[in-house]
Amino acid sequence: MSDDPVPLASLSLTHVHYDPSDPISYLCAWLALIPQGLCVVYATLIWSTREIEIALLFAGQLACEALNFALKRLIKEERPRRMNGKGYGMPSSHAQFVAYFAVSITLFLLLRHQPPSPRVRKRNHTPMSMLERAGWSALGLGMAAAVAWSRVYLNYHTEKQVLVGAAAGVVSAVGWFIITTIVRRSGWLAWALDTPIAKFFRVRDLVVEEDLCQAGWEKWDDKMTVQKAKQKHK
Template sequence: MADDPRPLASLSLTHVHYDPTDPLSYVCAWLALVPQGLCVVYATLIWSTREAEIALLFAGQLACEAINFALKRLIKEERPARMYGKGYGMPSSHAQFVAYFAVSLALFLLVRHRPPTARRRRNHTPMSMPERAAWSAVAVAVATAVAWSRVYLNYHTAKQVFVGSAAGVVSAVGWFVITGILRQSGWLAWAIDLPLARFLRVRDLVVEEDLCQAGWEKWDDKMTALKAQKSEKER
């Protein structure tokens, strides 16, 4: 293998250039990995929860990436001069990706998510509106940091990042409207009731309850029963 004359290629998916003498540049290099991390989160949640809302959110994310791919090849604007990467720079795919995610999460938490009140569910207090607003603000702050890091690392100009962020926001709002129509028209309910969806155990609960609630109730029932059995034995 050592004598093989064939040159090796670099997998550039997580290959980020930064200034090793600048601590802030190092932080920005890690921020560049946020989209890849979010893809792992998407895959994990879709597999573990089988929630239709999360799958729809990811479908919109992929559509947003396809729009970015098309825009870059339509606009064909180069990246900043001091840039070692490949491809066009307008609009920034990182900025568009995180803007879509942050806005979509905020729209879900603040508009679509309607968890039951504590009076209707035992041993569970759903997130209040201030808590949901706080999490939305965190998502927007992280998205802003990721977008800014692209300019700091000289991967994009400020204009490319701004356009990417705007495209992400428009994509998120547009997809939120489309999925709302799918819900109101009954198409989503129809799709979830298809044999394949039922085989995959697809469900649509997260809009009206927290992800952890169903599992928590089963666990709480089990622990309550065990405590009751223990009390009976002690008598």
């Protein structure tokens, strides 16, 4: 038997090439990990909140990734000559991923999210104003632009590959928003939420009208109010 060690393979899920002497390149390497981080955020929020809107957003994200997979194998355009990545480069999957996410969040916050009017708000909850929602949307879009730019800077993609990826992400986000709007208005979503399996997993649809932290915060604030009242009467 040979004593030569078996060559090891690299799991390149989070393997990012960058120039260690360039601080900007180092920053771009971290930006390249944002899609993986967002997948963790998706899984965490779906499990902890059981919000159907988040699950639908993630379903659209998966469909967007499937589209990218198909487009790359249909177009078959190579990456830049000084290639820092494997596989085809058109369109950029990172740019498409973050563009879908940012545009979807923007559409949700500005068009679908309908918090209660300040006149009827509860004492322990102040809904986000339109200005705040616009600010979060701008932050998300800026993040997407930074991630897309980092792919060119790290030499994983050409500018054209990034622009096409971003365009595909925007189209996917708008298209999925229209589809989910039709599903909501047709009553199919309400029907699905009333099924035994949805009730078993405690799936809900509250984030359209309230913030994710509202329900838990109300319970906590009510509990603290009761405790303070008991202390005053001692």
